[in-house]
Every structure is written in C-alpha cells, then in structure tokens.
Amino acid sequence: MMELFALALGAVLVNNVVLSKFLGIxxxxxxxxxxxxxxxxxxxxxxxxxxxxxxxYALYYLVLEPLGIEYMQLITFIxxxxxxxxxxxxxxxxxxxxxxxxLGIYLPLITTNCVVLFVAQDNITxxxxxxxxxxxxxxxxxxxxxxxxxxxxxxxxxxSADTPKAFKxxxxxxxxxxxxxxxxxxxAGIV
Amino acid sequence: xxxxxxxGFIKENPVxxxxxxxxxxxxxxxxxxxxxxxxxxxxxxLIASNVIVSAIRKIxxxxxxxPVYIVVIASLVTIVEMVVHAFMPDLYTSLGVFLGLIxxxxxxxxxxxxxxxxxxVVSSAIDGLGxxxxxxxxxxxxxxxxxxxxxxxxxxxxxxxxxxVIFSFTIEALExxxxxxxxxxxxxxxxxxCFAALFAVLRERSNKKxxx
Numbered sequence: 001m002m003e004l005f006a007l008a009l010g011a012v013l014v015n016n017v018v019l020s021k022f023l024g025i026x027x028x029x030x031x032x033x034x035x036x037x038x039x040x041x042x043x044x045x046x047x048x049x050x051x052x053x054x055x056x057y058a059l060y061y062l063v064l065e066p067l068g069i070e071y072m073q074l075i076t077f078i079x080x081x082x083x084x085x086x087x088x089x090x091x092x093x094x095x096x097x098x099x100x101x102x103l104g105i106y107l108p109l110i111t112t113n114c115v116v117l118f119v120a121q122d123n124i125t126x127x128x129x130x131x132x133x134x135x136x137x138x139x140x141x142x143x144x145x146x147x148x149x150x151x152x153x154x155x156x157x158x159x160s161a162d163t164p165k166a167f168k169x170x171x172x173x174x175x176x177x178x179x180x181x182x183x184x185x186x187x188a189g190i191v
Numbered sequence: 192x193x194x195x196x197x198x199g200f201i202k203e204n205p206v207x208x209x210x211x212x213x214x215x216x217x218x219x220x221x222x223x224x225x226x227x228x229x230x231x232x233x234x235x236x237l238i239a240s241n242v243i244v245s246a247i248r249k250i251x252x253x254x255x256x257x258p259v260y261i262v263v264i265a266s267l268v269t270i271v272e273m274v275v276h277a278f279m280p281d282l283y284t285s286l287g288v289f290l291g292l293i294x295x296x297x298x299x300x301x302x303x304x305x306x307x308x309x310x311x312v313v314s315s316a317i318d319g320l321g322x323x324x325x326x327x328x329x330x331x332x333x334x335x336x337x338x339x340x341x342x343x344x345x346x347x348x349x350x351x352x353x354x355x356v357i358f359s360f361t362i363e364a365l366e367x368x369x370x371x372x373x374x375x376x377x378x379x380x381x382x383x384x385c386f387a388a389l390f391a392v393l394r395e396r397s398n399k400k401x402x403x
Contacts, residue, residue: 020376022213022376026213071273074268074269074272075262075265079258082258114295117291118288118292121288122288164388166388166389170210171385171391174380174383174384175380178381185377
C-alpha cells in the first residue's frame with residue numbers, strides 16, 4: 001500500500017508529467033487561458049488515460065505478448081487510443097448532453113496529447129502490475145491537471161501584466177512555466 | 192517550391208513559429224548529439240510519411256483519413272525506432288521514450304493533413320524535408336545554448352560509434368561559471384521562451400518589409 005502511495009505522490013509532484021517530463025505541452029499552453037477550461041480538460045484527460053491504459057494493458061498481456069508480436073505495440077496502442085477517444089465522444093454525446101457540452105471540445109484534442117501514449121507505454125516498460133497500472137494511470141494525469149489548473153490561474157493574471165512586446169503570448173507563458181518547474185523541483189527529495 | 196522549403200526555417204518554423212512538436216524539442220535538447228539524432232529521425236519520418244500520404248491521397252476515403260495517417264506514421268516510427276535501437280544504442284538510450292512519441296508529434300500529422308493530402312509526391316517530399324530541417328534547426332539552436340551553458344563547451348560524437356569524437360571543445364576560462372540549471376527543465380523552458388520571442392521579432396520585421 002505504501003509503495004502505491006509513493007508511486008502516486010511521485011507521479012503527481014516529483015516526476016510531474018508537464019514540468020519534468022515535458023509531455024502534453026501543447027494542451028498545457030493551448031487550454032490554460034481560463035481556469036474553468038483547465039479543470040474540464042484535466043478531468044477529460046484523467047478519464048481517457050485511465051480507460052486507455054487499462055485497455056492497452058490488457059491488450060499487451062493478453063494478445064501481443066502471447067503471440068510474440070510486441071513490436072506492434074506502438075501501432076496498436078495509438079489506434080486503440082484514437083478509437084477509444086472517438087468512442088467516448090460518441091457515448092457521452094448520446095447519454096449526457098451536459099457532460100458533452102462541458103468536455104466535448106477537449107475530447108478530440110486528447111488523441112494527439114502525448115501523455116496518453118506515454119502512460120500506456122510507461123506501464124509496460126516499467127513492468128507495472130495491475131494495481132500499479134491503475135494508480136499510475138490516475139496519478140500521472142492528476143499531476144497534469146494540477147499543473148494545468150495552477151498555470152491557468154497564473155495566466156489569467158499574466159494577461160493584464162505589462163510584458164515586453166516580443167514576449168507577449170506564448171513566450172512569457174513559457175518563462176512562467178520554467179519558474180513553475182523550478183518551484184516543483186523542490187519536491188525532488190520527498191519520495 | 193524553393194519558397195516552401197525556405198519558409199520552414201524562420202517565417203513558418205514549426206517549433207518557434209507554430210509551436211508544434213514542443214514536447215520533444217524541450218525534452219531532448221540537452222545536448223548537440225541528441226538534437227541531431229532526434230532531428231534526423233523526425234526528418235526521415237516526415238519525408239516518408241509525406242510521400243506515402245501524398246501517394247495514397249486519391250484512394251484514401253475522406254472519413255477515415257486521420258486513422259490512415261496515424262497507421263502510416265506509427266509504422267514508419269516503429270521502423271526508425273528499430274533501426275536506431277540496432278545501430279545506435281547510445282542514441283536510443285538518451286532519446287528514450289521520445290523516439291516512440293514521434294508518432295504523436297503534431298508536426299508530422301499536421302503536415303500530412305495540411306500539405307501532403309493536397310499536393311503531389313515530389314512537392315510533399317520537399318515540404319517534409321523543409322519542415323524536418325526547420326525542426327532540426329530549432330533543436331540545434333536550443334541544444335547549443337543549453338549544452339554550452341551547462342558544460343562551457345560543445346561536442347559531437349559519431350552516433351554509430353560513440354568512441355569516435357567528431358569535434359569537441361571547452362573554453363576552460365568559463366568552466367567555473369557554468370550554470371547547471373540549464374540542463375534541468377527550467378533551462379529548457381527559459382531558452383525556448385527567449386528563442387520564441389526572438390523569432391516573433393524576426394517574423395514581424397519580415398512582415399513589415401513585405402508590407403512596404
């Protein structure tokens with residue numbers, strides 16, 4: 001139990017997927033303009049990564065490994081992720097109109113979010129068992145959501161700040177992200 | 192055609208101009224070797240995927256074009272990953288997970304959708320080469336700054352044979368003043384932000400010139 005907790009804490013704070021592994025930078029810059037959107041995107045990402053990781057985990061150990069075709073991993077995983085996102089979009093659209101309104105626009109963006117493919121592959125390369133896979137695939141996107149939310153709060157203030165003309169928009173956002181990474185590097189010793 | 196090729200460098204540089212492929216360019220730009228290796232892999236995949244997508248553009252049904260592109264790209268990346276694993280083990284370890292993640296590099300899918308699906312095979316290949324070199328150019332800029340600031344020197348070794356050093360130098364007078372922060376993620380973000388601002392200025396200047 002303690003190991004699982006350490007794994008989760010490590011994934012959220014120490015090896016944060018955005019600030020120390022540099023994954024999911026595109027949505028990090030694109031969807032962080034308001035904190036409301038940040039929460040919506042974060043929840044959608046947690047949901048998709050959790051589902052996609054479980055499916056790819058089962059697929060790898062039940063199909064690819066027994067057949068000895070592990071080299072097909074990349075192709076099958078990305079197809080599963082793309083199909084899964086599409087499926088969820090259709091499902092939510094049919095059964096919950098309000099949820100679709102809230103998450104709808106973010107879902108198609110998630111296919112190209114590298115965090116999804118990274119977590120699916122990471123579960124396999126690290127040799128995680130089922131419990132560790134479940135914890136990892138909730139904690140990593142939770143870290144993403146945390147940073148996305150914090151960053152969106154900073155960015156709302158940044159809009160009204162007086163920045164040099166050349167740095168307006170994305171460059172100053174990246175400087176801010178760098179300073180956040182510096183703050184997060186202080187977590188390095190806790191696990 | 193030449194204009195297409197040239198655009199990839201400054202005006203429409205995929206990394207600093209369009210903010211595509213940022214994850215990999217931030218993560219692996221710690222050394223010159225990684226930058227050149229990653230740049231070469233992405234360029235190869237980009238040219239090949241542009242050629243294939245353009246060659247099959249007339250028989251690809253419009254509704255399922257994105258999954259088709261993804262399968263083409265994933266197959267090419269698997270091939271490149273295997274080749275690098277077999278012949279350049281050092282590069283394979285230092286690029287790590289980012290080699291497989293070329294699949295979700297937005298530059299490749301972006302070019303397939305925006306250019307190769309509408310243009311002929313030859314011009315798609317040239318577009319792929321231009322965009323790939325633009326990406327490599329961006330990686331080189333970031334990695335030169337970061338490697339120099341962390342080690343006070345630059346070095347490049349043969350990726351096929353790590354014992355063979357192609358060039359390497361250090362400025363000893365600067366060695367006590369190296370900033371190790373620049374090898375960490377903070378340095379990546381700061382270097383990237385400064386280059387992005389520089390490119391924004393360059394772009395604005397060239398737009399003004401054209402307006403005149």
